[in-house]
Amino acid sequence: MSRVPPVARLATLLILIVATFINLRLQLLGVMIAALAIVLAADHLLPRFLKFLAFVQLPMTVMLVAVWGWVAKAPPGMPMGSDPRGGAMFALLIALRLTVLGGAFQLVMLSIPSRLLPATLRGWGLSGEGLVVALGVFAVEPELKLRAEQILVARRARGLLGGSRWAGLKQLPRLLRPLFVWSIRSAVHRAEVWEQRAMLLRVQRLPTESVPFSPVAGAVSVTLSLVWLAVAIAFRWPGLLGTR
Amino acid sequence: MSRKSTELLLAALEGKRILAIDGPNFSGRSDLLRRFCRVISDGRLYLGPEVYFALSGLTTSVRQELELHAGGTLESSDCLESAEKLELTKLFEQHPATLSGGEQTCLAVLCAIILKPKILAVDCALEQLDSHKLQTSLNLLQGPAGPTGGAVVTDNRLDEWDVAIPTVAIAELSPDPFGHPAIPPLDPSKVDCLDPVRAPVIELRNVTAAYRRGWEVLRGVSLTLQPGRVYTLQGPNGSGKSTLAKVLSGVLRPTAGQIFVNDAESNLSKTPGRIAGYHLQNPDVGLFEASVRAELGFKSDSMSASAVTAVRDAFGLQDFAASNPLALPFPVRKRVSLAATIARLPPWIVLDEPTLGADAATVVALAQIIQSLSRKRHGVIVISHSRKLLEMLRGNELKIENGQVFSGN
Numbered sequence: 001m002s003r004v005p006p007v008a009r010l011a012t013l014l015i016l017i018v019a020t021f022i023n024l025r026l027q028l029l030g031v032m033i034a035a036l037a038i039v040l041a042a043d044h045l046l047p048r049f050l051k052f053l054a055f056v057q058l059p060m061t062v063m064l065v066a067v068w069g070w071v072a073k074a075p076p077g078m079p080m081g082s083d084p085r086g087g088a089m090f091a092l093l094i095a096l097r098l099t100v101l102g103g104a105f106q107l108v109m110l111s112i113p114s115r116l117l118p119a120t121l122r123g124w125g126l127s128g129e130g131l132v133v134a135l136g137v138f139a140v141e142p143e144l145k146l147r148a149e150q151i152l153v154a155r156r157a158r159g160l161l162g163g164s165r166w167a168g169l170k171q172l173p174r175l176l177r178p179l180f181v182w183s184i185r186s187a188v189h190r191a192e193v194w195e196q197r198a199m200l201l202r203v204q205r206l207p208t209e210s211v212p213f214s215p216v217a218g219a220v221s222v223t224l225s226l227v228w229l230a231v232a233i234a235f236r237w238p239g240l241l242g243t244r
Numbered sequence: 245m246s247r248k249s250t251e252l253l254l255a256a257l258e259g260k261r262i263l264a265i266d267g268p269n270f271s272g273r274s275d276l277l278r279r280f281c282r283v284i285s286d287g288r289l290y291l292g293p294e295v296y297f298a299l300s301g302l303t304t305s306v307r308q309e310l311e312l313h314a315g316g317t318l319e320s321s322d323c324l325e326s327a328e329k330l331e332l333t334k335l336f337e338q339h340p341a342t343l344s345g346g347e348q349t350c351l352a353v354l355c356a357i358i359l360k361p362k363i364l365a366v367d368c369a370l371e372q373l374d375s376h377k378l379q380t381s382l383n384l385l386q387g388p389a390g391p392t393g394g395a396v397v398t399d400n401r402l403d404e405w406d407v408a409i410p411t412v413a414i415a416e417l418s419p420d421p422f423g424h425p426a427i428p429p430l431d432p433s434k435v436d437c438l439d440p441v442r443a444p445v446i447e448l449r450n451v452t453a454a455y456r457r458g459w460e461v462l463r464g465v466s467l468t469l470q471p472g473r474v475y476t477l478q479g480p481n482g483s484g485k486s487t488l489a490k491v492l493s494g495v496l497r498p499t500a501g502q503i504f505v506n507d508a509e510s511n512l513s514k515t516p517g518r519i520a521g522y523h524l525q526n527p528d529v530g531l532f533e534a535s536v537r538a539e540l541g542f543k544s545d546s547m548s549a550s551a552v553t554a555v556r557d558a559f560g561l562q563d564f565a566a567s568n569p570l571a572l573p574f575p576v577r578k579r580v581s582l583a584a585t586i587a588r589l590p591p592w593i594v595l596d597e598p599t600l601g602a603d604a605a606t607v608v609a610l611a612q613i614i615q616s617l618s619r620k621r622h623g624v625i626v627i628s629h630s631r632k633l634l635e636m637l638r639g640n641e642l643k644i645e646n647g648q649v650f651s652g653n
Contacts, residue, residue, distance in 0.1 A: 115305070118308075153495050154530035157516065158517050165512075186301065193297065197300075
């Protein structure tokens with residue numbers, strides 16, 4: 001994915017999103033998740049996807065199933081308590097769709113090598129403040145993670161926190177305040193720095209020479225996503241593609 | 245700070261490649277430089293001690309940060325050579341936020357130089373650099389790639405620099421008294437009332453530490469630390485000083501080797517900060533509370549109120565009890581962070597660059613506090629580039645290079 005040109009990358013993401021929303025079959029979504037996992041593994045992004053599944057998607061799925069299958073006991077539009085299985089299936093459909101979207105987003109966004117990020121974002125038509133914000137979004141995640149680690153290190157260094165992961169989890173509320181304060185401070189300081197250094201202009205001039213994008217990789221990426229869209233349409237409206 | 249001060253500064257800089265402003269903490273040096281650089285259209289650029297805020301936050305690698313500032317590829321710009329001199333080329337693929345304090349300073353200095361400002365004001369940012377990188381940075385500032393109108397620097401280690409540069413006293417630039425509230429000096433005598441502790445012997449045997457697989461920062465370090473002594477740890481930027489501090493305090497678990505505490509094998513990472521408290525180089529990372537009082541631990545039941553009071557007074561923080569630590573000037577934030585570590589009275593105390601932002605008088609007082617702590621049988625390990633502090637402490641010298649620790653004595 002790393003050599004997919006910006007426009008093809010964006011097209012791939014949009015097609016995947018549309019196809020996922022068209023899809024109503026849990027099995028198909030399962031197949032898609034498996035396919036995404038294979039491509040993510042090839043791009044060395046599988047560990048991040050698995051983390052996303054474990055820490056975001058799994059708890060959310062449990063909550064959704066509990067709400068629609070156990071509390072409402074019906075899918076939306078039906079009387080409460082009329083169809084617990086239907087409620088649970090609806091929750092699963094939403095959860096699987098979100099999993100596919102999460103995987104697709106990770107595949108398309110996180111596989112952009114940092115070196116190609118400005119060129120890719122500019123290829124999507126971003127410029128000026130929009131480009132600065134988008135670059136900031138990509139840069140902030142590793143930095144926030146690092147700051148969070150630093151705060152935990154600092155608390156441990158002062159003997160305020162045990163060494164276990166559980167101790168770290170218990171300290172989460174105490175982590176949030178300094179992290180929030182740091183974010184605000186850094187935003188204020190950086191706003192000054194950006195203004196003083198004319199960052200808006202500089203971002204436009206980030207180098208684009210010899211960017212190794214491959215039209216073939218772009219074509220393959222778009223074609224595969226179109227295949228997925230065709231499959232989704234065929235199952236949703238069997239007559240539309242002559243597959244009835 | 246009057247407009248006249250900035251005019252006086254401009255006059256003093258006239259015809260010079262570099263000019264240093266000498267003066268103690270809170271004399272108005274930083275405010276003068278900030279005010280001086282506020283006029284963006286004049287091509288003046290300010291680089292303060294918080295170098296991490298001087299980086300753009302828009303890039304995910306050192307190379308990209310430099311290219312962002314250069315406005316083109318490094319190969320096409322003339323800064324590749326400067327990057328090599330500052331040993332940044334080997335860090336090109338690293339995220340700027342993951343660099344050590346000294347490495348971040350090198351990056352921030354080079355980014356500032358690349359912008360080709362007319363005048364560059366470097367406010368105490370060079371204090372984190374080892375002597376080699378300090379010299380290289382000064383050469384770059386004065387060289388053809390440096391700011392065309394010259395560089396103005398403030399630094400608390402001016403008297404330690406190997407090169408003499410034109411210096412002007414802050415009093416000559418700022419005849420009006422600076423309106424900052426009086427900051428009490430450090431009072432080392434307050435530490436004398438602390439009770440002695442029984443610090444253990446710590447022994448490291450073949451300790452290796454890494455942040456990720458295959459990237460070892462410490463390689464087979466063996467070392468025995470006796471209580472009641474002061475150890476000074478010196479080494480180039482990025483050589484592993486802070487990593488060793490993290491291992492000793494239990495913040496970082498070694499990937500190999502053993503640690504013995506009083507001859508018993510111990511896993512320090514189970515109780516981090518309890519045997520050895522660690523003061524981080526960057527004070528802002530270690531300040532969590534909304535008031536200095538809470539930061540020092542007055543709320544904590546497990547801490548002795550008299551000890552906390554003694555440490556607070558030793559660091560001259562009695563007037564700041566209700567202040568938000570992060571709203572205080574950098575040198576005071578550093579004091580709060582130091583006091584917060586020491587107030588818990590860990591048997592061993594590891595101080596990473598305790599003199600950052602500290603003027604000569606503060607360095608002297610800090611050295612006395614450290615010696616008092618060692619007399620109370622605390623073991624103290626000091627990581628510093630300040631020759632003045634190291635000479636005053638006359639501690640057991642430890643040198644670190646390429647992940648190996650050597651005894652310097």
